[in-house]
Amino acid sequence: MAEKGVILSVDEEQKLLKPIDEYVGKIQKQIDSLRADGSDKVRSLKNHMAIVKENKNLTKEEKAKIIESDKKALEKAKAVESSNKNEVSKLIAQAEEYLSKNYDSQYYSKVSASCESEKAVEKTNYEKVCAELKKEHEAALSKLSDSEEIKDEKYVYKNKLYDAKMTHESKCQEIKDRKHDAYMHKYHLIDLLRTSKYTFAQKMQQRMENYKYTFNLSQFLYKNGLYIVIILIFIALCAITPVVKNTQLLTYTNILNILQQASPRMFLALGVAGLILLTGTDLSVGRMVGMGMVASTIIMHNGINTGGVFGHIFDFSNMAPAGRAVFALVVCIILTTCFAMIAGFFMAKFKMHPFISTMANMLIIFGLVTYATKGVSFGAIDPAIPNIFIPQLGGFPTIILWAVVAIAVVWFIWNKTTFGKNLFAVGGNPEAASVSGISVFKVTMGAFILAGILYGFGSWLECNRMVGSGSAAYGQGWDMDAIAACVVGGVSFTGGIGKISGVVTGVLIFTSLTYSLTILGIDTNLQFIFEGIIILAAVTLDCLKYVQKK
Helix, strand or coil, X not given: CHHHHHCCCHHHHHHHHXXXXXXXXXXXXXXXXXXXXXXXXXXXXXXXXXXXXXXXXXXXXXXXXXXXXXXXXXXXXXXXXXXXXXHHHHHXXXXXXXXXXXXXXXXHHHHHHHXXXXXXXXXXXXXXXXXXXXXXXXXXXXXXXXXXXXXXXXXXXXXXXXXXXXXXXXXHHHHHHHHHXXXXXXXXXXXXXXXXXXXXXXXXHHHHHHHHHHCCHXXXXXXXXXXXXXXXXXXXXXXXXXXXXXXXXXXXXXXXXXXXXXXXXXXXXXXXXXXXXXXXXXXXXXXXXXXXXXXXXXXHECCCCCCCECCXXXXXXXXXHHHHHHHHHHHHHHHHHHHHHHHHHHHHHHCCCHHHHHHHHHHHHHHHHXXXXXXXXXXXXXXXXXXXXXXXXXXXXXXHHHHHHHHHHHHHXXXXXXXXXXXXXXXXXHHHHHHCCCCHHHHHHHHHHHHHHHHHHXXXXXXXXXXXXXXXXXXXXXXXXXXXHHHHCCCXXXXXXXXXXXXXXXXXXXXXXXXXXXXXXXCHHHXXXXXXXXXXXXXXXXXXXXXXXX
């Protein structure tokens, strides 16, 4: 028990901390006195003016008179604040310099060493308790012969071990808490000095400490295990490719190619993600892409189209290339949004499962486009159009910027708008959301409309990227890719859980794997197997999280 010599009691810890608190406290009093007629008064007067403006018991003239008086006082307070600013800064620097030199050496390092020693003692005690319980259990078993009594004894032993483990973990947590509190007390003092206006370095230090404090290896692996495995697979592919194909996988050109391919798919995944938040999905995404590709190719084709729609041949070549592209985009968005709204209406109005409504949509779209076009694959679009809207700037494909804008817009909608907050509320608990005054119908329709707009943009971009070649069959399987990207990215089918960063990660993961496997010459059918395994793993982890919460 040699460790006990360095274990500090609560009183001993307070004794170590006292001179530090006293020194900083004296400086704090000086700062407070300087702020009393300066910063504090400025803040107080601003709050008072805001309250006066909202006070309905006062007349307009009374408000103006009080505010005018406050403004005069505010000017004086700001002058005092300005005159004291350098002195306050000097005192803060003096206190922080003292903390930097003395806090760790005189207090925290000793508390940290004490906690480590106490943890070692606690571990030893826990091992002793477990050994004693085992000895008692074996002694009790040796005296028993009845199978039921033996079973009961094993059950009692198991419970005793569990109780000992819980007690041990509780004590370990107490030690961990004390060490964390000792570390964070320094920032509590700085908080008082700076009135919560930390420097960037101080913020990062606190964030790192909080991360270490809350970090749990098993939980980390549980949440990120799939990503780690995928990264390891990708690293393996990077190592294998030079050997098998005599070419490097991780090159600047390949990275740009992956991002370029991922860009149109990003729009689709962002659209589907909003529906998954509502515990929904969309099986018609691929057919939406096919429909958008056909419409875009017909409009942006240079000259008379080789195929027709319901027997009618179109020719938009009399329009300027930019005008045709914009018109194609509008048509794409209208078509995809209308069909998305149909599926959304049946889900919102009749509580139809989105699997059914979007599957019906998928069949209707494919049948309609195939019948209308006789399954013809339309030719290339005017090459001038991609050069206008997604040009290569010094080898950089600007189609990536379209995806970045889409990510930013959808992130803003999800996180900074009332609709976004309602989306998460309805996805988490539609009954509670309805009771709180949120229109579940409007939110559901809004999610499908947003998805439709994103599908239209995505299919139009894909048409530009591929320079046409639209057909009803184009986009087959893209619905699964979009759904898989969302699931792998952590958008939960249980509803109300998901982040835009996760969706982006999911799209990049699947695009990177597909691209890598294609370079290696892996058959497309085998690629589907990889994708299926990843989806199963992701959904299994998601279900386990839900079961744990329940």
